[in-house]
Amino acid sequence: MKLTALPPLLHPLLPLFISTATATATSFACTPSAFTAILPPHASVAFTQSLPANSTFQVPAGDIAYPTSPTQLRALCAVQINVTSSASSAFSFGLFLPEPGEWNERFLAVGNGGFAGESLHCPLSLTKGGINWLDMAAGVGYGFAAMSTDTGHNSTSGDITWALNAPEKKIDFGYRAMHGSVVLAKQVIEAYYACQPKYSYYSGCSTGGRQGLKDIQLYPEDFDGVLAGAPAWWTSHLQTWTVKLGLYNLPNTSAHHIPPALFPAIGAEVLKQCDGQDGLVDNIISDPQGCDFFPEALLCKGNVTNQTAQGCLTAAQIGTLYHIYNDYVDTNQTFVFPHLELGSEAQWPVLLGSYEPNSLGFEYVQYFLLNDPSWDFYTFNYSIVELADKLQPGNATADDFDLEPFYRRGGKLLQYHGLADGLIATGSSVYFYKEVLKTLLPRGVELDSWYRFFLVPGMQHCAGTPADVNAPWYFAGANQAAAIGTGVHSVPGFADAEHDALLALMAWTEQGAAPERLVATKWHNDTLRDSVLRQRPLCPYPRQARYGGRGSVDEAGNWGCEYIYNVNAQYE
């Protein structure tokens, strides 16, 4: 903020006001001692770093979960603060504080996790411990003072061994590190800029989605607006379903095992049958829940010597398909977890391994639930789910559907989930939305004015789309900028509230402009962002995008949002 160019004696009061503001803004040096002076005793400064415009922030060597260094930053002060949370636990958080003149006067907390769409074999980041500098950097691109916490442990995704006999660390992961970091970050921001942020936002996907929902359930005052993608909200069921799902396809010596080499053939058959059932043959399954799929079309005919070459399945393998595409229902017809969607096959190798279920399932049981590393996943049964529900280690599950306090304080919630997500069943987001609806509608609290949920046809977990589908998936959701570059924020070329979900959330929160639709973008090459391949509207659930029948199917303007059923009709 350069104020020296202003005429010094324009108004007798003006120089006084300006000099005060300047003094406050610049008197707070980006040094450990300046931050230490304002922190409570249980918090300490790990480091500070002052970066000029267009810098690269070198991620500290220890952050093994988020090693990628963000580039092309605004001028800012980076600070990491360590916080003692109990006698046996601590967490850290990072803050990027744009220079006062670069600050948009708003706070953004970003979440952890996020299958950033880089690799099919990169597992769901449920427990990743580390500061998510890259998502913070995307926030800085808008001018936010951006914060991320390491949730109190240091691990890559898929590694839950840190949780063994560590109940306090589990609580940090469950909710305490996020809330504690939010509270302290707001204090630091207020001291640094000598004013409170006008609005506080949250953006997170996967575990990040869970963190956002958990936070507004426990602390409705924390955020004015929350963007929650593919939330891993149902910890006690999601992790145990992950074991159950993996076991459907094991052991690999059994007749019912489907080798991952056959997944592409299954995906191709699903696409063939379901693509047109949504009304438009375009390689995108826009309504997998409405598709009538006939798996027996995949049966091997006659003597097959090489199944992979034929791309066909045995009757026993078809049985496994039925398990995968059906809800997990256990004793007494108890619904445990929804099924993977038709169209999710490209991500199946993550959870449907060839020798064990994903570690996010069985390590959750071993280290998070039972504190017994010797537990054998082949002994899994429903009693494990019941135990998880009973113990709820770390109180991680975000299943308080009474979001009325958040609604009453004026909060806005924007949730989304990819329909080709192979890591967290899309139906779990639908279930969450419906549970909130069932909790609040009977009290006369409609959802449409403050909570909207968008399904994203063809999008995988948080980001990305299979190469043969090429569905528009980019709308600046959590982790998405990081998936296409290290210096990216918003939607390059379309930085507006229609194409950018975070800007949409801000317009809704600050101007009351509810998102009637979002427009998702697919470039020919997303990392180059060379030219737009197609754009499509995403519609507030349960509306669905419908092609109007005229003009290019790749232009969002030729599509509308249509109700399948109108849950809010009585209020409109």
Ligand SMILES: *[C@@H]1O[C@H](CO)[C@@H](O)[C@H](O)[C@H]1NC(C)=O
């Ligand atoms: C802060 O926490 C990080 C991560 O646990 C650790 O590497 C660092 O040594 C800590 N710094 C201080 C000053 O406690």
Ligand SMILES: *[C@@H]1O[C@H](CO)[C@@H](O)[C@H](O)[C@H]1NC(C)=O
């Ligand atoms: C920003 O830095 C990059 C290298 O990281 C450089 O290529 C580019 O020219 C710089 N832009 C400006 C405006 O300085």
Ligand SMILES: *[C@@H]1O[C@H](CO)[C@@H](O)[C@H](O)[C@H]1NC(C)=O
């Ligand atoms: C995290 O753990 C790895 C080893 O697993 C270590 O190399 C790294 O320094 C640790 N980071 C921090 C911040 O403690």
Ligand SMILES: *[C@@H]1O[C@H](CO)[C@@H](O)[C@H](O)[C@H]1NC(C)=O
């Ligand atoms: C399949 O193979 C068996 C033995 O190799 C043979 O007896 C049978 O006729 C074959 N069936 C068909 C339909 O080719």
Ligand SMILES: *[C@@H]1O[C@H](CO)[C@@H](O)[C@H](O)[C@H]1NC(C)=O
């Ligand atoms: C079966 O077919 C696949 C795909 O065509 C090929 O890669 C593989 O080598 C074949 N296996 C055998 C045993 O011939």
Ligand SMILES: *[C@@H]1O[C@H](CO)[C@@H](O)[C@H](O)[C@H]1NC(C)=O
């Ligand atoms: C299932 O229902 C029966 C009969 O109501 C009951 O006795 C039993 O405890 C139930 N089992 C579980 C696991 O809830």
Ligand SMILES: *[C@@H]1O[C@H](CO)[C@@H](O)[C@H](O)[C@H]1NC(C)=O
């Ligand atoms: C099959 O599973 C066993 C462990 O049960 C594993 O050692 C082996 O590598 C697996 N084979 C394949 C082809 O994945």
Ligand SMILES: *[C@@H]1O[C@H](CO)[C@@H](O)[C@H](O)[C@H]1NC(C)=O
């Ligand atoms: C389920 O697993 C538990 C723990 O391994 C075991 O005690 C119990 O007998 C099992 N129940 C059934 C119905 O198999």
Ligand SMILES: *[C@@H]1O[C@H](CO)[C@@H](O)[C@H](O)[C@H]1NC(C)=O
């Ligand atoms: C978990 O939540 C329950 C219910 O809200 C509460 O009674 C309990 O104290 C919480 N436990 C922890 C460790 O926060």
Ligand SMILES: *[C@@H]1O[C@H](CO)[C@@H](O)[C@H](O)[C@H]1NC(C)=O
């Ligand atoms: C996009 O462009 C980059 C850089 O040229 C290239 O490495 C990558 O393979 C391209 N991706 C696709 C899907 O063509």
Ligand SMILES: [Ca+2]
């Ligand atoms: Ca279609």
